[in-house]
Amino acid sequence: MNIFVVNSGSSSIKYQLFRMPFNQPVCSGLVERIGLENSVITHKVHLGDHEEVKQLILDLPDHEAGLHEVVQLLTDSKIGVIQDPAEIEVVGHRVVHGGESFAATTVVTQEVKAEIKKLFPLAPLHNPSNYMGIEVAEHIFTNAKQVAVFDTAFHQTMPEKAFRYAIPNSYYTDQGIRAYGFHGTSHKYVSEQALEYLDKPDAKIITIHLGNGCSMAAVDAGKSVDTSMGFGPLSGLIMGTRSGDIDPSVIFHLVNQLGYDPDQVNTLLNKRSGMQGLTGFSDMRDIIKAMDEGDKNASLAYDLYAYRIKKYIGAYAAVLNGLDALIFTAGVGENDAIIRERICQQMEFLGIQFDLEKNKIRAKGIREINIAGSPVKVLVVPTNEEQEIARQCYQLLHVQAASVAENTSTHASGY
Numbered sequence: 001m002n003i004f005v006v007n008s009g010s011s012s013i014k015y016q017l018f019r020m021p022f023n024q025p026v027c028s029g030l031v032e033r034i035g036l037e038n039s040v041i042t043h044k045v046h047l048g049d050h051e052e053v054k055q056l057i058l059d060l061p062d063h064e065a066g067l068h069e070v071v072q073l074l075t076d077s078k079i080g081v082i083q084d085p086a087e088i089e090v091v092g093h094r095v096v097h098g099g100e101s102f103a104a105t106t107v108v109t110q111e112v113k114a115e116i117k118k119l120f121p122l123a124p125l126h127n128p129s130n131y132m133g134i135e136v137a138e139h140i141f142t143n144a145k146q147v148a149v150f151d152t153a154f155h156q157t158m159p160e161k162a163f164r165y166a167i168p169n170s171y172y173t174d175q176g177i178r179a180y181g182f183h184g185t186s187h188k189y190v191s192e193q194a195l196e197y198l199d200k201p202d203a204k205i206i207t208i209h210l211g212n213g214c215s216m217a218a219v220d221a222g223k224s225v226d227t228s229m230g231f232g233p234l235s236g237l238i239m240g241t242r243s244g245d246i247d248p249s250v251i252f253h254l255v256n257q258l259g260y261d262p263d264q265v266n267t268l269l270n271k272r273s274g275m276q277g278l279t280g281f282s283d284m285r286d287i288i289k290a291m292d293e294g295d296k297n298a299s300l301a302y303d304l305y306a307y308r309i310k311k312y313i314g315a316y317a318a319v320l321n322g323l324d325a326l327i328f329t330a331g332v333g334e335n336d337a338i339i340r341e342r343i344c345q346q347m348e349f350l351g352i353q354f355d356l357e358k359n360k361i362r363a364k365g366i367r368e369i370n371i372a373g374s375p376v377k378v379l380v381v382p383t384n385e386e387q388e389i390a391r392q393c394y395q396l397l398h399v400q401a402a403s404v405a406e407n408t409s410t411h412a413s414g415y
Protein backbone atom coordinates (compact mmCIF):
# COMPACT_ATOMS: atom_id res chain seq x y z
CA MET A 1 0.00 0.00 0.00
CA ASN A 2 1.53 3.34 -1.11
CA ILE A 3 0.97 5.87 1.67
CA PHE A 4 2.05 9.47 1.19
CA VAL A 5 2.30 11.36 4.48
CA VAL A 6 1.89 15.12 4.50
CA ASN A 7 2.70 17.42 7.42
CA SER A 8 1.56 20.76 6.12
CA GLY A 9 2.72 23.83 8.06
CA SER A 10 2.01 27.50 7.46
CA SER A 11 4.99 28.00 5.13
CA SER A 12 6.29 24.47 4.73
CA ILE A 13 5.32 20.93 3.76
CA LYS A 14 7.13 17.89 5.15
CA TYR A 15 6.40 14.64 3.31
CA GLN A 16 7.37 10.96 3.20
CA LEU A 17 6.27 8.12 0.95
CA PHE A 18 5.91 4.66 2.52
CA ARG A 19 5.26 1.32 0.88
CA MET A 20 3.50 -0.24 3.84
CA PRO A 21 3.91 -2.63 5.57
CA PHE A 22 7.57 -1.53 5.21
CA ASN A 23 8.42 1.08 7.83
CA GLN A 24 11.29 2.76 6.01
CA PRO A 25 10.25 5.59 3.69
CA VAL A 26 10.98 5.29 -0.03
CA CYS A 27 11.53 9.02 -0.24
CA SER A 28 11.05 12.08 1.93
CA GLY A 29 11.38 15.80 1.66
CA LEU A 30 10.74 19.30 2.83
CA VAL A 31 9.28 22.27 0.96
CA GLU A 32 10.21 25.52 2.71
CA ARG A 33 9.49 29.24 2.30
CA ILE A 34 6.17 28.71 0.50
CA GLY A 35 4.77 32.10 -0.54
CA LEU A 36 8.18 33.80 -0.28
CA GLU A 37 10.87 34.33 -2.91
CA ASN A 38 13.30 31.46 -3.41
CA SER A 39 11.28 28.61 -1.99
CA VAL A 40 13.39 25.50 -1.42
CA ILE A 41 12.52 21.85 -2.00
CA THR A 42 14.90 19.26 -0.55
CA HIS A 43 13.93 15.83 -1.85
CA LYS A 44 15.65 12.63 -0.69
CA VAL A 45 15.31 9.22 -2.29
CA HIS A 46 16.26 6.49 0.20
CA LEU A 47 18.26 3.75 -1.47
CA GLY A 48 19.08 1.23 1.24
CA ASP A 49 22.54 2.23 2.37
CA HIS A 50 22.57 5.72 0.86
CA GLU A 51 20.37 8.64 -0.16
CA GLU A 52 20.10 10.58 -3.39
CA VAL A 53 19.37 14.24 -2.61
CA LYS A 54 17.95 16.80 -5.01
CA GLN A 55 17.48 20.43 -4.08
CA LEU A 56 15.39 22.90 -6.07
CA ILE A 57 15.17 26.64 -5.53
CA LEU A 58 12.13 28.21 -7.17
CA ASP A 59 9.21 30.53 -6.46
CA LEU A 60 6.24 28.69 -4.99
CA PRO A 61 3.26 31.02 -4.47
CA ASP A 62 1.22 28.52 -2.47
CA HIS A 63 0.92 24.96 -1.12
CA GLU A 64 -0.72 23.70 -4.31
CA ALA A 65 2.29 24.81 -6.37
CA GLY A 66 4.58 23.19 -3.80
CA LEU A 67 2.80 19.86 -3.85
CA HIS A 68 2.69 19.90 -7.69
CA GLU A 69 6.49 20.24 -7.73
CA VAL A 70 6.78 17.37 -5.25
CA VAL A 71 4.64 15.22 -7.58
CA GLN A 72 7.04 16.07 -10.43
CA LEU A 73 9.88 14.73 -8.27
CA LEU A 74 7.94 11.63 -7.24
CA THR A 75 7.28 10.79 -10.91
CA ASP A 76 10.60 12.08 -12.34
CA SER A 77 11.98 9.88 -15.13
CA LYS A 78 15.40 9.58 -13.36
CA ILE A 79 14.82 9.74 -9.61
CA GLY A 80 11.06 9.09 -9.51
CA VAL A 81 9.65 6.38 -7.23
CA ILE A 82 6.21 6.14 -8.87
CA GLN A 83 5.03 6.69 -12.44
CA ASP A 84 1.71 8.33 -11.77
CA PRO A 85 0.09 10.13 -8.79
CA ALA A 86 -2.74 7.59 -9.16
CA GLU A 87 -0.40 5.00 -7.60
CA ILE A 88 -0.77 6.74 -4.24
CA GLU A 89 -3.55 4.88 -2.46
CA VAL A 90 -3.62 6.84 0.79
CA VAL A 91 -2.58 10.33 1.79
CA GLY A 92 -2.08 10.57 5.57
CA HIS A 93 -2.31 14.11 6.97
CA ARG A 94 -1.11 15.43 10.30
CA VAL A 95 -3.96 17.53 11.68
CA VAL A 96 -3.07 19.35 14.87
CA HIS A 97 -6.47 20.02 16.48
CA GLY A 98 -9.20 17.40 16.46
CA GLY A 99 -11.14 18.73 19.43
CA GLU A 100 -13.26 16.15 21.25
CA SER A 101 -14.64 14.77 17.99
CA PHE A 102 -11.66 12.65 17.06
CA ALA A 103 -10.04 10.18 19.43
CA ALA A 104 -8.76 8.10 16.53
CA THR A 105 -7.42 8.26 13.00
CA THR A 106 -10.22 9.07 10.57
CA VAL A 107 -10.92 8.93 6.83
CA VAL A 108 -11.55 12.50 5.65
CA THR A 109 -15.13 13.26 4.59
CA GLN A 110 -16.90 16.59 4.06
CA GLU A 111 -18.08 16.38 7.71
CA VAL A 112 -14.55 15.75 8.96
CA LYS A 113 -13.29 18.72 6.95
CA ALA A 114 -16.05 20.94 8.37
CA GLU A 115 -15.03 19.90 11.91
CA ILE A 116 -11.33 20.64 11.22
CA LYS A 117 -12.37 24.05 9.88
CA LYS A 118 -14.48 24.74 12.97
CA LEU A 119 -11.32 24.30 15.05
CA PHE A 120 -9.29 26.96 13.15
CA PRO A 121 -9.60 29.54 15.97
CA LEU A 122 -8.20 27.04 18.48
CA ALA A 123 -5.04 26.22 16.51
CA PRO A 124 -4.51 29.26 14.31
CA LEU A 125 -0.88 28.43 13.46
CA HIS A 126 -1.68 24.86 12.43
CA ASN A 127 -5.21 23.80 11.44
CA PRO A 128 -5.59 26.22 8.48
CA SER A 129 -2.45 24.87 6.79
CA ASN A 130 -3.33 21.25 7.67
CA TYR A 131 -6.72 21.86 6.02
CA MET A 132 -5.10 23.43 2.98
CA GLY A 133 -2.85 20.34 2.67
CA ILE A 134 -5.94 18.11 2.57
CA GLU A 135 -7.66 20.21 -0.10
CA VAL A 136 -4.55 20.33 -2.30
CA ALA A 137 -3.95 16.59 -1.91
CA GLU A 138 -7.57 15.91 -2.90
CA HIS A 139 -6.94 17.74 -6.20
CA ILE A 140 -3.67 16.00 -6.93
CA PHE A 141 -4.12 12.45 -5.60
CA THR A 142 -7.63 11.93 -6.90
CA ASN A 143 -7.50 8.14 -6.48
CA ALA A 144 -6.33 8.23 -2.89
CA LYS A 145 -8.21 8.04 0.38
CA GLN A 146 -7.38 11.07 2.52
CA VAL A 147 -6.84 10.19 6.17
CA ALA A 148 -6.42 12.58 9.12
CA VAL A 149 -4.21 11.73 12.10
CA PHE A 150 -4.81 14.16 14.97
CA ASP A 151 -2.22 15.51 17.42
CA THR A 152 -4.96 15.60 20.05
CA ALA A 153 -6.07 11.95 19.71
CA PHE A 154 -3.45 10.33 21.99
CA HIS A 155 -4.42 12.66 24.85
CA GLN A 156 -8.11 11.74 24.76
CA THR A 157 -7.34 9.22 27.54
CA MET A 158 -6.64 12.01 30.05
CA PRO A 159 -8.95 11.88 33.06
CA GLU A 160 -11.37 14.74 33.57
CA LYS A 161 -9.42 16.10 36.54
CA ALA A 162 -6.49 16.64 34.17
CA PHE A 163 -8.33 18.16 31.22
CA ARG A 164 -10.95 20.42 32.87
CA TYR A 165 -10.39 24.09 33.71
CA ALA A 166 -11.86 25.63 36.85
CA ILE A 167 -14.32 27.90 35.06
CA PRO A 168 -18.12 27.50 35.09
CA ASN A 169 -19.17 24.08 33.80
CA SER A 170 -21.19 25.43 30.88
CA TYR A 171 -17.99 26.66 29.20
CA TYR A 172 -16.99 23.03 28.90
CA THR A 173 -20.39 21.52 28.15
CA ASP A 174 -21.53 24.20 25.68
CA GLN A 175 -18.25 25.48 24.23
CA GLY A 176 -15.83 22.56 24.62
CA ILE A 177 -13.38 24.69 26.60
CA ARG A 178 -10.97 22.17 28.16
CA ALA A 179 -7.36 21.04 27.70
CA TYR A 180 -6.83 18.86 24.62
CA GLY A 181 -3.05 18.49 24.37
CA PHE A 182 -0.95 18.24 21.21
CA HIS A 183 2.05 16.48 19.62
CA GLY A 184 0.13 13.29 20.48
CA THR A 185 1.51 11.37 17.50
CA SER A 186 5.03 12.06 18.72
CA HIS A 187 4.31 11.36 22.43
CA LYS A 188 2.63 8.09 21.39
CA TYR A 189 5.45 7.04 19.07
CA VAL A 190 8.31 7.73 21.49
CA SER A 191 6.52 6.31 24.54
CA GLU A 192 5.80 3.08 22.65
CA GLN A 193 9.43 2.89 21.55
CA ALA A 194 10.49 3.40 25.17
CA LEU A 195 8.10 0.77 26.56
CA GLU A 196 9.55 -1.72 24.12
CA TYR A 197 13.12 -0.68 24.95
CA LEU A 198 12.44 -0.95 28.70
CA ASP A 199 10.49 -4.17 28.18
CA LYS A 200 8.03 -2.90 30.78
CA PRO A 201 4.49 -2.38 29.42
CA ASP A 202 3.27 -0.70 32.65
CA ALA A 203 6.16 1.79 32.88
CA LYS A 204 5.59 5.33 34.13
CA ILE A 205 7.12 7.70 31.61
CA ILE A 206 7.48 11.42 31.06
CA THR A 207 7.93 12.36 27.40
CA ILE A 208 9.52 15.73 26.58
CA HIS A 209 8.96 16.89 22.98
CA LEU A 210 11.17 19.90 22.26
CA GLY A 211 10.84 21.13 18.67
CA ASN A 212 9.56 24.46 17.47
CA GLY A 213 6.49 23.75 19.54
CA CYS A 214 7.27 22.08 22.88
CA SER A 215 5.18 19.91 25.15
CA MET A 216 5.43 17.19 27.79
CA ALA A 217 3.20 14.26 28.62
CA ALA A 218 2.78 11.97 31.62
CA VAL A 219 2.30 8.49 30.17
CA ASP A 220 1.13 5.66 32.42
CA ALA A 221 1.31 2.16 30.89
CA GLY A 222 1.14 3.62 27.38
CA LYS A 223 -1.73 6.04 28.07
CA SER A 224 -1.49 9.80 28.25
CA VAL A 225 -2.75 10.96 31.66
CA ASP A 226 -1.66 14.60 31.50
CA THR A 227 0.05 16.99 29.12
CA SER A 228 1.37 20.54 29.18
CA MET A 229 -0.45 22.04 26.19
CA GLY A 230 -4.12 22.84 26.71
CA PHE A 231 -7.05 24.29 24.82
CA GLY A 232 -4.65 25.30 22.06
CA PRO A 233 -0.93 24.64 21.49
CA LEU A 234 0.15 27.70 23.48
CA SER A 235 0.34 26.72 27.15
CA GLY A 236 2.99 24.85 29.13
CA LEU A 237 6.62 24.98 28.07
CA ILE A 238 8.52 27.91 26.60
CA MET A 239 8.74 27.39 22.80
CA GLY A 240 10.45 28.85 19.75
CA THR A 241 7.97 31.72 19.37
CA ARG A 242 5.22 30.86 21.90
CA SER A 243 5.15 32.01 25.53
CA GLY A 244 3.91 28.81 27.18
CA ASP A 245 2.29 29.28 30.62
CA ILE A 246 1.53 32.89 31.44
CA ASP A 247 -0.78 34.46 34.02
CA PRO A 248 -3.98 35.52 32.17
CA SER A 249 -3.81 38.82 34.09
CA VAL A 250 -1.07 39.83 31.65
CA ILE A 251 -3.63 39.69 28.85
CA PHE A 252 -6.04 42.00 30.74
CA HIS A 253 -3.18 44.39 31.29
CA LEU A 254 -2.25 44.35 27.59
CA VAL A 255 -5.85 45.01 26.60
CA ASN A 256 -6.97 47.44 29.28
CA GLN A 257 -3.81 49.42 29.95
CA LEU A 258 -1.88 49.15 26.69
CA GLY A 259 -4.81 49.09 24.25
CA TYR A 260 -4.01 45.78 22.51
CA ASP A 261 -6.74 44.23 20.38
CA PRO A 262 -7.28 40.42 20.36
CA ASP A 263 -5.22 39.90 17.19
CA GLN A 264 -2.29 41.79 18.67
CA VAL A 265 -2.42 39.69 21.83
CA ASN A 266 -2.61 36.54 19.74
CA THR A 267 0.36 37.53 17.58
CA LEU A 268 2.38 38.57 20.63
CA LEU A 269 1.90 35.27 22.49
CA ASN A 270 2.05 32.91 19.50
CA LYS A 271 4.64 34.48 17.22
CA ARG A 272 6.71 37.06 19.11
CA SER A 273 7.23 35.39 22.48
CA GLY A 274 9.07 32.31 23.73
CA MET A 275 12.77 32.17 22.85
CA GLN A 276 12.15 34.63 19.99
CA GLY A 277 10.83 37.25 22.40
CA LEU A 278 13.55 36.69 24.97
CA THR A 279 16.55 36.51 22.64
CA GLY A 280 15.60 37.63 19.12
CA PHE A 281 16.10 34.04 17.88
CA SER A 282 13.68 31.13 17.77
CA ASP A 283 16.18 28.49 16.67
CA MET A 284 18.04 26.90 19.59
CA ARG A 285 21.24 26.69 17.53
CA ASP A 286 21.30 30.50 17.21
CA ILE A 287 20.59 30.85 20.92
CA ILE A 288 23.46 28.52 21.88
CA LYS A 289 25.78 30.51 19.60
CA ALA A 290 24.66 33.80 21.17
CA MET A 291 25.14 32.32 24.64
CA ASP A 292 28.67 31.21 23.73
CA GLU A 293 29.36 34.78 22.63
CA GLY A 294 28.35 36.03 26.08
CA ASP A 295 24.80 37.20 25.29
CA LYS A 296 23.13 37.54 28.72
CA ASN A 297 19.57 37.47 27.32
CA ALA A 298 20.30 34.18 25.57
CA SER A 299 21.70 32.75 28.78
CA LEU A 300 18.66 33.80 30.83
CA ALA A 301 16.25 32.46 28.18
CA TYR A 302 18.03 29.11 28.19
CA ASP A 303 17.68 28.99 31.99
CA LEU A 304 13.97 29.81 31.82
CA TYR A 305 13.42 27.13 29.18
CA ALA A 306 15.11 24.41 31.26
CA TYR A 307 13.52 25.54 34.53
CA ARG A 308 9.98 25.32 33.13
CA ILE A 309 10.65 21.74 32.02
CA LYS A 310 12.07 20.83 35.43
CA LYS A 311 8.87 22.07 37.10
CA TYR A 312 6.73 19.89 34.86
CA ILE A 313 8.94 16.86 35.58
CA GLY A 314 8.24 17.34 39.29
CA ALA A 315 4.52 17.73 38.64
CA TYR A 316 4.27 14.69 36.41
CA ALA A 317 6.35 12.46 38.71
CA ALA A 318 3.73 13.30 41.37
CA VAL A 319 0.83 12.66 38.97
CA LEU A 320 2.31 9.27 38.02
CA ASN A 321 3.22 8.37 41.62
CA GLY A 322 6.67 7.32 40.45
CA LEU A 323 8.87 7.41 37.39
CA ASP A 324 10.62 4.76 35.28
CA ALA A 325 11.91 6.88 32.42
CA LEU A 326 12.34 10.38 31.12
CA ILE A 327 12.32 10.68 27.31
CA PHE A 328 13.82 13.51 25.27
CA THR A 329 12.70 13.92 21.66
CA ALA A 330 12.28 16.25 18.61
CA GLY A 331 14.77 18.78 17.18
CA VAL A 332 16.01 20.28 20.45
CA GLY A 333 15.43 17.23 22.67
CA GLU A 334 17.38 14.93 20.34
CA ASN A 335 20.24 17.28 19.51
CA ASP A 336 20.86 19.74 22.31
CA ALA A 337 23.00 18.02 24.96
CA ILE A 338 23.37 21.20 27.04
CA ILE A 339 19.65 21.63 27.60
CA ARG A 340 19.33 17.98 28.64
CA GLU A 341 22.14 18.51 31.13
CA ARG A 342 20.55 21.68 32.60
CA ILE A 343 17.22 19.90 33.01
CA CYS A 344 18.52 16.68 34.54
CA GLN A 345 21.06 18.05 36.97
CA GLN A 346 20.14 18.11 40.65
CA MET A 347 17.32 15.67 40.16
CA GLU A 348 18.95 12.83 42.09
CA PHE A 349 16.21 12.98 44.73
CA LEU A 350 13.81 11.72 42.05
CA GLY A 351 16.14 8.87 41.10
CA ILE A 352 17.51 10.59 38.00
CA GLN A 353 21.24 9.87 37.85
CA PHE A 354 22.42 11.63 34.75
CA ASP A 355 25.60 10.67 32.84
CA LEU A 356 27.32 13.83 31.57
CA GLU A 357 29.63 11.94 29.20
CA LYS A 358 27.03 9.62 27.65
CA ASN A 359 24.86 12.69 27.12
CA LYS A 360 27.45 14.25 24.80
CA ILE A 361 27.73 11.25 22.48
CA ARG A 362 25.82 11.67 19.23
CA ALA A 363 24.25 8.51 17.85
CA LYS A 364 21.30 7.35 15.83
CA GLY A 365 18.39 5.50 17.40
CA ILE A 366 17.41 5.16 21.05
CA ARG A 367 20.17 5.89 23.54
CA GLU A 368 20.48 5.86 27.30
CA ILE A 369 22.10 8.87 28.99
CA ASN A 370 21.79 7.86 32.65
CA ILE A 371 24.45 6.32 34.88
CA ALA A 372 24.23 2.51 34.90
CA GLY A 373 21.89 1.47 37.71
CA SER A 374 20.05 4.81 37.81
CA PRO A 375 16.55 4.14 39.23
CA VAL A 376 15.10 6.34 36.45
CA LYS A 377 16.30 5.84 32.90
CA VAL A 378 16.92 8.93 30.81
CA LEU A 379 16.50 8.17 27.11
CA VAL A 380 16.88 10.07 23.87
CA VAL A 381 14.29 8.62 21.49
CA PRO A 382 14.18 10.07 17.95
CA THR A 383 10.60 10.85 17.03
CA ASN A 384 9.07 9.91 13.69
CA GLU A 385 5.62 11.40 13.38
CA GLU A 386 5.42 10.58 9.66
CA GLN A 387 6.13 6.88 10.22
CA GLU A 388 3.54 6.76 13.00
CA ILE A 389 0.99 8.47 10.71
CA ALA A 390 1.69 5.92 7.94
CA ARG A 391 1.36 3.07 10.44
CA GLN A 392 -1.98 4.35 11.72
CA CYS A 393 -3.33 4.88 8.17
CA TYR A 394 -2.25 1.37 7.22
CA GLN A 395 -3.82 -0.12 10.33
CA LEU A 396 -7.11 1.70 9.73
CA LEU A 397 -7.45 0.89 6.04
CA HIS A 398 -5.91 -2.54 6.09
CA VAL A 399 -8.23 -3.59 8.91
CA GLN A 400 -11.20 -2.03 7.06
CA ALA A 401 -10.24 -3.78 3.80
CA ALA A 402 -9.77 -7.10 5.62
CA SER A 403 -13.18 -6.84 7.29
CA VAL A 404 -14.87 -5.92 3.94
CA ALA A 405 -13.18 -8.93 2.33
CA GLU A 406 -14.31 -11.16 5.19
CA ASN A 407 -17.92 -9.90 4.94
CA THR A 408 -17.93 -10.38 1.16
CA SER A 409 -16.65 -13.93 1.43
CA THR A 410 -19.10 -14.73 4.28
CA HIS A 411 -21.99 -13.40 2.16
CA ALA A 412 -20.71 -15.05 -1.02
CA SER A 413 -20.56 -18.40 0.74
CA GLY A 414 -24.15 -17.84 1.89
CA TYR A 415 -22.96 -18.62 5.47
Ligand SMILES: Nc1ncnc2c1ncn2[C@@H]1O[C@H](COP(=O)(O)OP(=O)(O)O)[C@@H](O)[C@H]1O
Pocket: 210, 211, 212, 213, 240, 282, 283, 284, 285, 330, 331, 332, 335, 336
Ligand atom coordinates in the same frame (compact mmCIF):
# COMPACT_ATOMS: atom_id res chain seq x y z
N1 LIG B 1 21.94 20.51 16.75
C1 LIG B 1 20.95 21.18 17.33
N2 LIG B 1 21.13 21.78 18.53
C2 LIG B 1 20.14 22.47 19.11
N3 LIG B 1 18.92 22.61 18.60
C3 LIG B 1 18.68 22.04 17.41
C4 LIG B 1 19.66 21.29 16.71
N4 LIG B 1 19.11 20.84 15.57
C5 LIG B 1 17.83 21.29 15.55
N5 LIG B 1 17.57 22.01 16.65
C6 LIG B 1 16.32 22.69 17.04
O1 LIG B 1 15.20 21.92 16.62
C7 LIG B 1 14.17 22.84 16.19
C8 LIG B 1 13.25 22.17 15.21
O2 LIG B 1 12.76 20.98 15.77
P1 LIG B 1 11.68 20.11 15.01
O3 LIG B 1 11.33 18.98 15.88
O4 LIG B 1 12.16 19.81 13.64
O5 LIG B 1 10.50 21.17 15.00
P2 LIG B 1 9.19 21.30 14.14
O6 LIG B 1 8.80 19.91 13.72
O7 LIG B 1 8.24 21.89 15.14
O8 LIG B 1 9.51 22.21 13.01
C9 LIG B 1 14.92 24.00 15.58
O9 LIG B 1 14.19 25.17 15.66
C10 LIG B 1 16.17 24.05 16.44
O10 LIG B 1 15.90 24.95 17.48
Ligand SMILES: CC(=O)OP(=O)(O)O
Pocket: 096, 126, 151, 182, 183, 211, 212, 213, 214, 233
Ligand atom coordinates in the same frame (compact mmCIF):
# COMPACT_ATOMS: atom_id res chain seq x y z
C1 LIG C 1 1.21 21.42 18.01
C2 LIG C 1 2.51 22.07 17.70
O1 LIG C 1 2.96 22.90 18.45
O2 LIG C 1 3.13 21.65 16.61
P1 LIG C 1 4.56 22.17 16.05
O3 LIG C 1 5.56 21.83 17.08
O4 LIG C 1 4.75 21.41 14.77
O5 LIG C 1 4.43 23.65 15.85
Ligand SMILES: [Mg+2]
Pocket: 211, 212, 330
Ligand atom coordinates in the same frame (compact mmCIF):
# COMPACT_ATOMS: atom_id res chain seq x y z
MG1 LIG D 1 7.34 18.85 14.78
